[in-house]
Structure formats: structure tokens, C-alpha cells
Amino acid sequence: GAGVSQTPSNKVTEKGKYVELRCDPISGHTALYWYRQSLGQGPEFLIYFQGTGAADDSGLPNDRFFAVRPEGSVSTLKIQRTERGDSAVYLCASSLIPGNYNEQFFGPGTRLTVL
Amino acid sequence: AQSVTQLDSQVPVFEEAPVELRCNYSSSVSVYLFWYVQYPNQGLQLLLKYLSGSTLVKGINGFEAEFNKSQTSFHLRKPSVHISDTAEYFCAVTANTGNQFYFGTGTSLTVIP
Known part of the structure; x- marks a missing residue:
């Protein structure tokens, strides 16, 4: 079956702009994670969803970062007023059921470049 | 919080030779430990994990790792590597009651023909 997909694969933006990064988890996976890899x-852990709710958002670096998962499947990571230091690969992962003992399936990532 | 140290950033090894990739962790609570592999232009893939029980864990592609609580280590080993094992390897730790995963900085394994 299809794996975790992330769009876009690459995003170039200017400092101060707003960006949205999308994650489509494996169908039926209830747990979803966002990471940032510099x-x-x-x-680096950012946020963890169980279903629609953010069960742990303690990894979000500041209030410019926000993520949603309104229907418990697709998730969007939103970054406001981007800074050059936000440049990184943003990874999404999902697992079938909640629980940190379960295997996470990773997407290929979105490479964000802030000029 | 937990942390992971992968001391070797790059490990070159000849084909069919054994390899050990080192991972040490820090935690004040019980943990679960994982090794993930990232092949070029692909997402991370789980190699193996330690949750409890036997300290020797076997994973995919002939890899194994041993959990050593006294040395707070979880080193990854393979007795004979192949060219196809060339990849980036990440060790990760999570508290057994937590949600956050902490990854090491990765070890780049290069298998030389």
C-alpha cells in the first residue's frame, strides 16, 4: 500500500512569509508525528497527534509554528513569519496505533529553504 | 528528558567485514530504544527496537543490537556488510511512558567494495 507522503517535496520561500507543509499518513494510522531535521x-521532535488532537506539542520551538489534523488523517504544519533558521527538512511519520513502542513510518520529507 | 549520542559520524568499512555503530543514551527513567536507517533519497525505516526482555535484539537485513543498561548503550552490529548497507543510521530513545523521541546525530556507514 501507499506510504506516508509529504507535499511539497521542496519549498523555497522568503524570510517573513507564511508556509504550509502537508502530510498524508498511511491510511488508518491514528498516530502522527512531525519532526525537523537540520x-x-x-x-528533532516537534509534535505528536493521537487522532485529531495534539497529544504533545512540547517540541514546537515557538508560537510561529502550529500544526493541525482536523479529521484525524491529513496533517498540516504551518509556519508563520519564516526565518532563515527554519530552513530544514520537515519529516512526518505515522504509526498504526498510539504508543511510543510502535514502529513509525516516515515520509520522504519536505525540504524548506528560507531565503 | 532523554538524549542520544552517536560518537561516530562516519564509518567506512570494507565489504563483508563486520561493523559496529555505537549509540549511548542518557535517561533517568526506563526507555525504549530504536535504530532507524535512511537510504539515499528515502525516508527513515525501522531496523530494530528494544522494548523489554532479551537484551539482544535482531532486526532486518541481518542487523542486531544489544541493550546494555549498565553502560547505557545500544550498539548496532552486523557480522558481514554489503554494499547495499551504505546509508545513514540513527539511534533513537523514548521514555517508556512518553511521546517524544530523541534521535542521535546519525552515523554515515560507507561500505567499500
Whole structure:
């Protein structure tokens, strides 16, 4: 079946602009994670959804970052007033059922470049 | 909070030789441990995980890892590597009651023909 997909694959924007990054998890997966991976670093946890609700958003770096998952499937990560330091690969992952012991299936990521 | 250290950023190894990729973690609570692999231009894929029980965990593609609580380590091993094992390998930890995952900075494994 289809894996986790993320769109766009690449996004170039200017400092101060607003961007939305989309994640389509594997069908039926209830848990969804967002990570940010900067160059030369491992993925950094941002937010975790169980169904429609954000069960843990403690990894969001500041209030410019926000994520939603209104129907419990597709999720959108929103970044306001982008800064050059936001440039990174944003990864989405899903797992069939909630629980940190479950395998996460990762998407290919969206590479965000803020000029 | 938890943290992960992968001391080796790059590991070159000849084909059919054994390899060990090191991972050390820090945590004040019980943890689950994972190894993920990222092939070029692909998403991360789970290799293996330790939740509880036997400290020796076997994963896909002939990899295995051993959980050592006293040394707070979870080193990844393979007795004989192939060219196709060339990839980036990430160790990750999560508290067994938590939601956040903490990844190491990754180890780039290059298998030399």
C-alpha cells in the first residue's frame, strides 16, 4: 500500500512569509508525528497527534509554528513569519496505533529553504 | 528528558567485514530504544527496537543490537556488510511512558567494495 507522503517535496520561500507543509499518513494510522531535521543532525521532535488532537506539542520551538489534523488523517504544519533558521527538512511519520513502542513510518520529507 | 549520542559520524568499512555503530543514551527513567536507517533519497525505516526482555535484539537485513543498561548503550552490529548497507543510521530513545523521541546525530556507514 501507499506510504506516508509529504507535499511539497521542496519549498523555497522568503524570510517573513507564511508556509504550509502537508502530510498524508498511511491510511488508518491514528498516530502522527512531525519532526525537523537540520543539516547534519538527527530528527528533532516537534509534535505528536493521537487522532485529531495534539497529544504533545512540547517540541514546537515557538508560537510561529502550529500544526493541525482536523479529521484525524491529513496533517498540516504551518509556519508563520519564516526565518532563515527554519530552513530544514520537515519529516512526518505515522504509526498504526498510539504508543511510543510502535514502529513509525516516515515520509520522504519536505525540504524548506528560507531565503 | 532523554538524549542520544552517536560518537561516530562516519564509518567506512570494507565489504563483508563486520561493523559496529555505537549509540549511548542518557535517561533517568526506563526507555525504549530504536535504530532507524535512511537510504539515499528515502525516508527513515525501522531496523530494530528494544522494548523489554532479551537484551539482544535482531532486526532486518541481518542487523542486531544489544541493550546494555549498565553502560547505557545500544550498539548496532552486523557480522558481514554489503554494499547495499551504505546509508545513514540513527539511534533513537523514548521514555517508556512518553511521546517524544530523541534521535542521535546519525552515523554515515560507507561500505567499500
